[in-house]
Amino acid sequence: MLNSHEPEHLTLLRDTLRRFIDKEMPRELVRKWDREDHFPTDVYQGLVELGLTGLTVAEEYGGTGRDITAMIMTIEELSARSMAVATGYIQSACYAGLNIADVGSEVQRNTLLPRVAADGLKFSYGFSEPDVGADIASVRTTAVRRDGKIIINGQKRWCSGAKIAQYIYALVRSGPVEDRYNNLSLILVPTDAPGITYQPQATLGLRGDGTYDVNFDQVVVSEDDIVGGPEGWNAGWKKLVGPGLNVEKIEVAAMALGISRAAVDDAWAYAQDRKQFGKPIASIQSIRHMLADVKTKWQACHLMTYHAASVVEGQQSADVATAMAKLFVCDTARDVVLTCQQIMGAYGYADGFDMERYVRDILVMPILGGSSAIQKNNIANRLGLPR
Amino acid sequence: MDFDFSADEKRFIEEVRAFLREQALLPDAADVMAPNRDSDSMLSDTPARRRFNREMAKRGYLGMSWPKEYGGSEKSGIYEYLLNEELARVGAPLIGKGIGIVGKTLIRHGSDKLKTEFLPKIRNAEIEFALGYSEPGAGSDLASLKLKAERSGEGWLFNGQKIWNTSAHFADWYWLAARTDPQAAKHKGISLFLVPMHEKGITVSAIHTLGEHRTNHVFLDNVWVHDDYRVGELNKGWTYISEALDFERFTIYPFSPLEAKLEQMWKHIKTTQRNGQRLTAVPEIRRQMARLVAQVETAKMLQRSVIFSASQGGVPTVEASMCKLYTTALSQRLANTMMDILGADGLLHKSWPDAPDAGKWEWLYRSSALETIGAGTSEIQKNIIARRGLGLPLTN
Numbered sequence: 001m002l003n004s005h006e007p008e009h010l011t012l013l014r015d016t017l018r019r020f021i022d023k024e025m026p027r028e029l030v031r032k033w034d035r036e037d038h039f040p041t042d043v044y045q046g047l048v049e050l051g052l053t054g055l056t057v058a059e060e061y062g063g064t065g066r067d068i069t070a071m072i073m074t075i076e077e078l079s080a081r082s083m084a085v086a087t088g089y090i091q092s093a094c095y096a097g098l099n100i101a102d103v104g105s106e107v108q109r110n111t112l113l114p115r116v117a118a119d120g121l122k123f124s125y126g127f128s129e130p131d132v133g134a135d136i137a138s139v140r141t142t143a144v145r146r147d148g149k150i151i152i153n154g155q156k157r158w159c160s161g162a163k164i165a166q167y168i169y170a171l172v173r174s175g176p177v178e179d180r181y182n183n184l185s186l187i188l189v190p191t192d193a194p195g196i197t198y199q200p201q202a203t204l205g206l207r208g209d210g211t212y213d214v215n216f217d218q219v220v221v222s223e224d225d226i227v228g229g230p231e232g233w234n235a236g237w238k239k240l241v242g243p244g245l246n247v248e249k250i251e252v253a254a255m256a257l258g259i260s261r262a263a264v265d266d267a268w269a270y271a272q273d274r275k276q277f278g279k280p281i282a283s284i285q286s287i288r289h290m291l292a293d294v295k296t297k298w299q300a301c302h303l304m305t306y307h308a309a310s311v312v313e314g315q316q317s318a319d320v321a322t323a324m325a326k327l328f329v330c331d332t333a334r335d336v337v338l339t340c341q342q343i344m345g346a347y348g349y350a351d352g353f354d355m356e357r358y359v360r361d362i363l364v365m366p367i368l369g370g371s372s373a374i375q376k377n378n379i380a381n382r383l384g385l386p387r
Numbered sequence: 388m389d390f391d392f393s394a395d396e397k398r399f400i401e402e403v404r405a406f407l408r409e410q411a412l413l414p415d416a417a418d419v420m421a422p423n424r425d426s427d428s429m430l431s432d433t434p435a436r437r438r439f440n441r442e443m444a445k446r447g448y449l450g451m452s453w454p455k456e457y458g459g460s461e462k463s464g465i466y467e468y469l470l471n472e473e474l475a476r477v478g479a480p481l482i483g484k485g486i487g488i489v490g491k492t493l494i495r496h497g498s499d500k501l502k503t504e505f506l507p508k509i510r511n512a513e514i515e516f517a518l519g520y521s522e523p524g525a526g527s528d529l530a531s532l533k534l535k536a537e538r539s540g541e542g543w544l545f546n547g548q549k550i551w552n553t554s555a556h557f558a559d560w561y562w563l564a565a566r567t568d569p570q571a572a573k574h575k576g577i578s579l580f581l582v583p584m585h586e587k588g589i590t591v592s593a594i595h596t597l598g599e600h601r602t603n604h605v606f607l608d609n610v611w612v613h614d615d616y617r618v619g620e621l622n623k624g625w626t627y628i629s630e631a632l633d634f635e636r637f638t639i640y641p642f643s644p645l646e647a648k649l650e651q652m653w654k655h656i657k658t659t660q661r662n663g664q665r666l667t668a669v670p671e672i673r674r675q676m677a678r679l680v681a682q683v684e685t686a687k688m689l690q691r692s693v694i695f696s697a698s699q700g701g702v703p704t705v706e707a708s709m710c711k712l713y714t715t716a717l718s719q720r721l722a723n724t725m726m727d728i729l730g731a732d733g734l735l736h737k738s739w740p741d742a743p744d745a746g747k748w749e750w751l752y753r754s755s756a757l758e759t760i761g762a763g764t765s766e767i768q769k770n771i772i773a774r775r776g777l778g779l780p781l782t783n
Contacts, residue, residue, distance in 0.1 A: 130741070133730055135662035158731055202736035204749050276528035286766050338719075338756075345526055345760050346551050349597050356597040359756060367731055373671060 013070055017077040020050065027354060030082040034357055037207045039164050044088050044120060047078075052089065054117035056097035061113035066101070068247060069309045072254045076305075079258025080265075083361050084208020086255060091161045091209070092116055094251050095123035095169060103186075103239035105229030124191070126156040126170035126214060127240075134374055136171065137181055137237065141216060143172040145233065150187060150226065152219040161209035162198055165191055168214060169227070175234045184236035186227035195219040205360035246318045248369050249326035253305045256333035256365040260301065260340075263358040264294050267340035270347070281343075290343055294336045301329040301336075319382045327375035330365040337362040390691045392469070399466055403473040406446060410439065411477070421478040431601075432515070432557035436480055440512035449486050450510045457494060457506045464634070465698055468641075476643035485509040485516050488631040489562050492579070496619030496627060501581065505560075517558035517584060519549040519605060520628070527767050529564075530573045530625055534607065536565035536580065542613040543567075543580065545588075548606045551761075555591050555603040558584045568622050577624035581616045598754030633702045640711050642690040645718060648751070649683050651744060652676070652725055666728065675724050683721075686714045705776035712768040715758035722751040 024043050033040055047053065055071045057063025071093055078086035097116040100108050115121035132138050141154025152172060162168060168189040175183030189196070199213040226232040227239055268291060271282035281287045308325035312318045337358050341348035348355040366372045392400070410416060418435035443449055451466045453459025471481045490509045493501055508514040525532040534547030545565060555561070561582040568576030582589075588610035594602045619627055656666045656676065666672050689710040696703035725748045726733040737746025759765045773779040 128731065133661070133732075138662075202738040203734045204736065204753070205734070275524065276526060276531070278528075278531070286769070341756060342759060342765070345764060346521075346757075349757050349760060350602070351595040351597075356756075359597060360753065363726060363752060364731075364734055366727070367734070371730060372727070 010070060010073060013073060014077065016050065017052075017074060020046065021077060021081050025081050025085060027081075030084075031352075031354065031357070033082060033084045034207045037210060039084055039088060039161075039208050039210075041164075043085060047085070047089060048092075048118075048120035051117070053092040053097065053120045056093045056101065057113050057117040058101065061101075061109060062117040063097070063113065064117075068250075068313050069306065072250060072305065072309045075251055075254035076258040076261070079255040080262040081258075082208070083206050083255070083259070086258065087161060087206060087209045088122065088164060090251055090255075091122035091124060091165055092120045094247065095125060096121050096167075098244050098247055099123070099169065099227070099239075102242060102244050103228055103232075105224075105227075105232070107224065107229060108188075108227070121167075122161065122165040123167050123169040123188075124159045124162040124165035124212075126159050126162075126168040126189070128158045129155060130157050130213075134371065136240075137184065139171050139173055139184070141170065141172045143174045143185055143187055145174070145223070148223055150221045150223060152187065152189065152216045152221065154216050156214040156216075158201075158211055159214045160206070160211040162191060162212040162214055163200075163210055167191060168196075170216075171236055171240060174236070179234075181237045182234055184240070185233055186236040186239055187221060188225045188227060189216070189219060189221055190225075193219050193221065203364075205357070205362075205364060243312075243318075245370075246312055246322040249322040249375070250305055250308045250312065252365055252369040253301070253308070253325045253329035256330045256362060257298075257301050257305050259358050259362050259365070260294075260298055260333035260336040263337040263340040263355060263362075264291075264298050266353075266355060266358075267291065267294070267343040270344050287343060290339055294339050297332050297336050301332050304328055320379060323370075323375045323378040323382065326370060327372050327379065331372055334362050334366060390695050392465075396465060396469060400469055400473065403448075403470055407473060407477055407479065410442070410479075419479055432554070437512070440480065443482070444510060444512040449482060449512060450490065450506075453486075453490065453494060453506075453510070457502065458510045463698065465694060468694060468697075472641045472643045475641035476647055478644075481641070483516075484518060484562070485512075485514060487635045488518065489516050491634050492618065492627050492631050495630075496623075498615070500615055501618065505581070514560060515554065515558045516560050516562050517552050517555035517603075517605075519552055519555075519561050519563040519582075521551045522548060523550050527764055529628075530577070532564055532566060532577065534563070534565045535569075536567050536578065539611060542611050543617070545580075545582070545607045545610040545612070548604065550594075550604050551602050552591075552605050553600070553602045555584065555605050556593065556601065560584055561589070561605075564624050564628060567624075571622065574625045576622055577628075578621050579618040579624040579627055580612060581618060582610065582612050586610050586612070596757070598757055599750070600754070633704060640690070640707070640714060642687055642714065645683055645686055645714060645721070648718075648721055649679060651747070652679075652721070652728075655725075655744065656728065661730075672728055675728070679717075679721060679724060682717050686710070686717055689713055705772055708763075708768040708771040708776070711763065712765055712772070715755075716765065718751075718758050719755045722748065722755045726752050 024046055051064055052074050054063035055067050055074065059065050075086055075090060078089055096112065100112045104112065112121060127136055129139055129141060132140065141152065141156060144151045154172065156170060159168060168191060170187045170189050172185055172187055173183055174185040177183065195217045196219055197215045201211050201213060203211055223230045228235060232239065271287055271291060272280050274281045304325040308318065308321045311321040341355050341359050344353070344355050347353050350356065411420060415435035415438065418433050419439040447460060448470055450457070450459040451462045452464045455461050467482060474481050486509060490506060493505055520529060522532050522534060534545065534549060536543045536545050561584050563580045563582050564577055565580060566576055567578040588608045590606040592604045594604055596602060656672060659666045693703045693706040693710050696706050729743055729748060732743050733748050735742035735746060736749055742749065774781060
C-alpha cells in the first residue's frame with residue numbers, strides 16, 4: 001500500500017473497490033462504453049448498493065457519515081478504470097450529496113439525501129453558459145417568481161451528465177443585474193420538466209456521461225425547488241462559493257490522479273513486455289528514467305491530493321491546500337499521461353489500447369472545476385499577496 | 388550562416404502559390420486543402436486528391452529532382468522541399484513516397500524492368516504506394532523485422548505481418564521489407580520488394596487512431612511474387628531503406644504548418660474577449676505567446692540549417708534529427724497552449740457547430756501526439772544526434 005499509515009477502513013474500501021472494478025468493469029467493456037458514449041446504469045447501481053454514494057451522507061439520512069478521504073479514494077479508483085462511471089458517481093455523492101447537506105433546506109435534506117444514499121440520485125451542474133465561463137456571477141439565465149412558482153428561461157452549457165441526472169443544479173439570475181452577487185439563486189430543476197431541451201455536445205473525452213447544452217423555455221418549478229428553500233432566493237452566490245467548492249477542487253484532482261495512475265501502470269507493464277534491440281525497452285535507460293519520473297510525479301500528486309482531503313476533513317481553512325492540489329495535480333497528471341503515451345509509441349495512439357483514452361480524458365482536468373489559471377489567482381489572493 | 392533562397396527559388400515559390408490560389412477556387416478545393424486539419428488530405432483517398440495530384444504532374448511538379456532520362460528536370464532537391472512547404476501551408480497533399488522513397492530508390496538501384504514499369508506511372512500520379520516496414524515486434528528496432536520471404540520457383544513466398552501501414556487500404560502497390568536471410572546479422576538479411584496490394588493472401592485490417600486517421604495492420608499469408616519485383620540486390624534492403632530516409636529527411640518535415648498555426652492563434656487571441664477583457668491583455672497569455680513566437684523562430688532556423696546542409700551537397704542526417712526532435716515537441720506545446728487559452732471551448736469536436744476554428748485545436752491536440760512517435764520517435768532522434776552528431780559511442 002502506498003501509505004503505510006492508511007486507516008484500516010480505507011484499505012478495506014480500496015480492496016472492495018478493486019474487486020468490484022475487476023469484476024464489473026473489465027477493460028473491454030470500458031472501451032465499449034467510451035466508444036458508444038454509454039453510461040452503464042447497472043454497474044452504477046452496483047456502486048450504490050455497496051453504499052458508496054452514501055459516503056457523503058450523514059447516518060441520520062441513511063448514509064455512512066461524511067468521509068471525504070473515502071470519497072476521494074472512490075473517485076481515484078473509479079477514474080483509474082472508467083470516467084463514465086467516475087463522473088456518474090461524482091454527480092451523486094458530490095454534486096447532490098455534499099451540496100444538499102451543506103446548503104439545502106431541512107425539507108430538501110430530508111427528502112433528497114436518503115435518495116442519494118439509497119438510489120444514487122444524481123445532479124448535473126448548470127453553471128456555465130455559452131458566454132459565461134470563469135466569470136460565473138454574470139449568468140444570463142433568469143428566474144422569475146410569480147404566484148408561488150418559479151419560471152426559468154435561458155441556456156446552459158457544459159451540463160455534464162444532464163441526461164442521466166434527476167435534477168439540473170442551475171445557477172440563475174433572480175434579481176436585478178446591478179445587484180451583482182446578490183441577484184443569483186440556485187434552483188433544482190427536474191430534468192424531465194416540460195420546456196427543457198437538450199443538445200449533446202461532441203467533445204474530446206469524458207465520454208459516457210455526455211455533456212449538453214440545456215435550454216430552458218418557460219420552465220416552471222416550485223418555490224420548494226430553490227436550493228435552501230424559499231429563503232434561498234437571491235442567496236445563491238454564497239451557497240455556490242461556500243466550503244463545497246474546496247471539495248470540488250480535490251474531486252477533480254482525484255480524477256486526474258486516477259487517470260494518470262492507470263497510464264503509469266499501463267506504461268510500466270508495456271515497457272517490460274515490449275522488446276526492441278533484443279531486450280525489453282524497460283532496460284533502456286531513457287525509458288527507465290521516464291518511468292522513474294512518472295512514478296515520482298504521480299507520488300507527489302497522490303500526496304497533495306490526500307493531504308488536501310485531510311485538511312478539508314480537519315475543518316481547517318482548506319482554500320489554499322485544495323487550490324494547490326487542483327493546480328499541481330491536474331497539470332502534472334497531464335504531463336505524466338503524455339509521457340506514458342510516448343513510452344507506448346504508436347500503441348499509445350491506436351484504438352484498442354487504453355492509452356489514447358487516458359490522453360483524451362486527462363486534458364480537461366486542468367480546465368474543469370476552476371482552471372489552473374483561476375487556481376493560481378486563488379493561491380496568490382488567499383495567501384495575501386499584495387497587488 | 389545567412390541563408391536566403393535564390394532568385395529562381397523565390398520565383399518558384401511564387402509560381403506554386405499562384406497555382407494553389409487557382410486550385411483553391413475549384414469546387415472540390417475543400418477536399419484537397421484542409422488547412423484546419425493538415426495531413427487529412429494526405430492520409431485519405433478521395434477523387435479530389437487524385438485529381439489534384441494529376442494536376443501537379445501536368446505542371447511538372449512530380450519528379451523535379453529526377454534525372455531527365457526518367458522524365459525529371461534535374462533540379463536541386465530544394466525545389467521539392469519548397470513545393471512541400473507551400474502544399475503543407477494550405478493543407479494540400481505533399482509529394483509523396485512514390486516520388487521520394489520509391490522513385491528515387493528505383494532510379495538508383497532498380498532493374499530496367501521496374502524503372503520502365505513504375506517511374507512513368509509515379510510521375511503521372513497514376514499509382515499509390517504503401518510502405519511495409521514496421522511490424523508488431525519491430526518499431527524503433529526496425530532492423531529486427533521478421534516477415535519471411537522464401538524462394539519458391541521463380542519468385543518469393545511471403546508470410547508474416549506488418550503494422551502502421553498508412554494508406555495500405557487504398558494503395559495499388561506495396562513497398563515491402565522482408566527477411567530473406569534469417570542466418571545473417573539482422574541488418575544484412577533484409578530485401579525490398581514491390582508487391583501488388585491486391586494480391587491473393589494479403590489482408591488489410593483497419594486500425595483507428597486518436598487523430599482520427601486510419602492506419603492498417605497487414606497480414607501476408609502465402610503471397611507469391613516473381614523475382615523480377617525484388618528491388619536491387621538481395622539482402623541490401625536495409626541499406627536502401629536508410630539511404631532513402633536520408634534523401635527524404637529534409638522534405639518530410641515542413642515548417643509552414645507551424646507558422647500558419649501560430650498566425651491563426653494570434654488571430655484568435657487578438658479578436659477574442661473573455662469576461663470583458665481582451666485575451667491579448669492577459670499576462671499569462673502574453674507570456675505564453677512570446678515564448679511560442681521565439682520557439683517557432685528557432686524551429687525555422689533549425690529547418691533552414693537542414694536545407695543549407697543539403698544545398699551544400701551534404702546528407703543532413705543530424706540536422707534533420709535535431710529539427711524533427713524540436714519541431715514535433717513544439718507542435719504539441721502549441722496545441723497544449725491553445726487548449727489552455729481556449730478553456731472548455733477548446734474541447735469541442737469539429738462536429739459541434741460552435742467549435743472554435745472548426746475544431747482545429749481539439750483535433751491538433753489529439754493528432755500532434757503522433758508527431759513525437761511517427762517517423763522515428765524522439766528517443767531515436769536523440770540516439771542519432773548522440774551517435775552520429777556527437778560521436779558518443781554506444782556502450783551497451
